[in-house]
Amino acid sequence: MAKELLKGNIAMAEAAIRAGLEGYFGYPITPQTELLEWMAERMPALGRAFLQAESEVAAINMLYGAACTGARVMTSSSSPGISLMMEGLSYIAGTEVPAVIIDVVRGGPGLGNIAPSQGDYNQIVHGGGHGDYHPIVLAPASVQEAVDLVVLAFDLAEKYRTIVFIMADGNIGQMMEPAELPPMRPIRTEYPDWAVRGAMGRERRILSSIYIDPKDEEVTNYRLLQVWNRIQAAEIRYREYFLEDADYVVIGFGTAGRIALSAVRMARAEGMRVGLLRPITLSPFPHPQIENLIPQVEGILVVEMNSGQMLEDVQKAVRGRVPVEFYGRLGGMVPFPDEILAEIRRMCREGIPPDGDPRQRWMKRFAPIIRWHD
Amino acid sequence: MQTEILIAGFGGQGVLFAGQVLAYAAMDAGCEVTWIPSYGPEMRGGTANCTVIISDEEIGSPLVLNPRGVIALNLPSLDKYEPLVKPGGVLVVNSSLVNRGSRREDIESVFIPASEIAESLGNRRLLNMVALGALVAKLPVLSLDQVKRALEDHLPERHKQFLQANLQALDAGASFALSVSRVGV
Known part of the structure; x- marks a missing residue:
């Protein structure tokens, strides 16, 4: 048709x-x-x-x-x-x-x-x-x-x-x-x-x-x-983009996932080895696919249009073996690819702290934007 | 290769429809395309905009910060989106409804009296097609013929009596854009 x-x-x-x-x-x-x-x-x-x-x-x-x-x-x-x-x-x-x-x-x-x-x-x-x-x-x-x-x-x-x-x-x-x-x-x-x-x-x-x-x-x-x-x-389903040689992986679903795809492409154009895993089944969650990425990647960035709800499932899958970072927009705000690209650039340049809470780190980085809204 | 176009104006100016015509033309040309409206609770008279992304590969973000092409059909839209046009991009402004000139040197701005041209064609509501014709003439993403064919092929049957006038409006907008000297760039 x-x-x-x-x-x-x-x-x-x-x-x-x-x-x-x-x-x-x-x-x-x-x-x-x-x-x-x-x-x-x-x-x-x-x-x-x-x-x-x-x-x-x-x-x-x-x-x-x-x-x-x-x-x-x-x-x-x-x-x-x-x-x-x-x-x-x-x-x-x-x-x-x-x-x-x-x-x-x-x-x-x-x-x-x-x-x-x-x-x-x-x-x-x-x-x-x-x-x-x-x-x-x-x-x-x-x-x-x-x-x-x-x-x-x-x-x-x-x-x-x-x-x-x-x-x-x-x-x-x-x-x-x-x-x-x-x-x-x-x-x-x-x-x-x-x-x-x-x-x-x-x-x-x-x-x-x-x-x-x-x-x-x-x-x-x-x-x-x-x-x-x-x-x-x-029944686990997902899409992978640019993962073959990726040092860093972004994980996002739905709209956040496709916005992340734009950011990942921009990062690739700048020479950063970053890929995207887009879960299609959120339940069952693609635990095995994340497991497979653990030996390969140096860090994971979770992107969502909420305060990090899937982040907790990713952390459950990762179990502290790879550092995780988070970026979210809240309350009906939608991120532009440029925001995610900035996160990818920072991650590739500075790495991710091995411990600490990714949501707390994001809240600190994000505070100026909330103040700017006010 | 991806081209992003944002069309903004008052609700009732045909902003969303102009974007859909572009989206149909892109689909018929075999491109990937995403059309997304601002869908707040505004009604006629409020602000409306839509973004159309045309690409030769799977489209990522449906929204972009810096579109390559912008149509601003009123002053609030011009004030909001003129600073966001990607350098080297195209801005089409309905000069019938704005009282100022261009503030960008690094983009091509076309100030077109779209409301007046539409009126001269017999229907003020054709202004969206006048402006779209101007944009298509300046932005090398789809040809005017492709856009006209999309309108012919996808205009709902109940609106077919408006087809010729809409095609004329596209032509008039394109001719105007090609006749004015380039501003900026």
Whole structure:
């Protein structure tokens, strides 16, 4: 199929439809509203379910119910709306039904603003809803990648009966880029053997997240962990740039990752041997890929549009064997490549202190910018 | 090789659409392209801008500090973005709405009465295409023909009655830019 110039939000919606989406439940919120609007127009026209719920709490519970029928279902929102969905998400995780959720992250906490941010990393990657579970989290950095990852999300959700998040941000949602949409998949006619769709003529099935006896919950949580082990072993995804001979590596995901790519190219043009690792799965996190870099590199720079949430996962992977540095922008501010280039130059020139806290060092370097805002 | 263009003005001046025309032309030319709007809560009358990045390789940052080309359709946009144009770059200013001249010697500045040219073509709202024509004439990234073809191929059906006027506006802007003596550089 030919490439079309597509806005990220609309591209993700159409990709979901073509992946065989049968039901969408949502509530408008900037910067993801175009996604819901596209669903509102397309889904009824295709004879599929679109429902604008009365709130995000309602939307996630509609998603939960529809997911139990084995239908391909999705919701989307932006940060404050995702917060409202956390209880329902936990029920979906506990019931082990597949669901796809898109978070077009904006600046926070609280009402915050509508600018692009990566501040939801911990909420999305490290759980969110209560209880003991791991979602898969995919982080696109372009419109084409967003399209591809939405299609993948449905396949992974069903393969592992799990929640799959697409963690985008306002940039990915609002930008237009040429992208190729997948062909329209037919809506399936066969449903999985756990789906509850009426039990006429067969033994009834029960889907629930209630395990009153803690022994049963323990067995369930152990099973969730077994599934998670399979996911960790098979589903890590990432992109590497200029790593072959790199002495230093920048690690960043989504929009921060592609901004870092510009900075890395500029640094290469100045003769610095620096590369980029861009995690695509934030969960499972690319621990093995970072492990492989440890013997090769002299230092790692983590770049995020938050205060260093993924930084802590990188530090967990590195375990002090290589010095780590951090650069972030906060609250909906987006870094220019020049800022990251300045960090790379400093790192290559002066090296990184072997100990100490990279976030504390960054806060000190960053203080003049905060004062300048004031 | 990468070219960045920033288009800024009041909401309602067609800033975002002008950028999209450029993005379509770049896509049709086989380039990588990213179009990104400022998407604050502003409505008509507020400020709006968009950035278009055209490249022959995977595009990194969707935003740049120093774009190679800038279109400023009003005074606040000129004040904000004139200092940021990359040295050697091109600045197109809608002189109908600004009351000062150029402050940069190291870029090529085109002061074009885009609102008046648009009015002379019969519709004040064509000013975005007048300014875009001027930029394309001065910035060697896409040809005027490529941009005109993009407009023909991608203008939504419901707006097709405006096609000829928009094409004329692109031509008028380009002719003006090529006729004025170079300022700066």
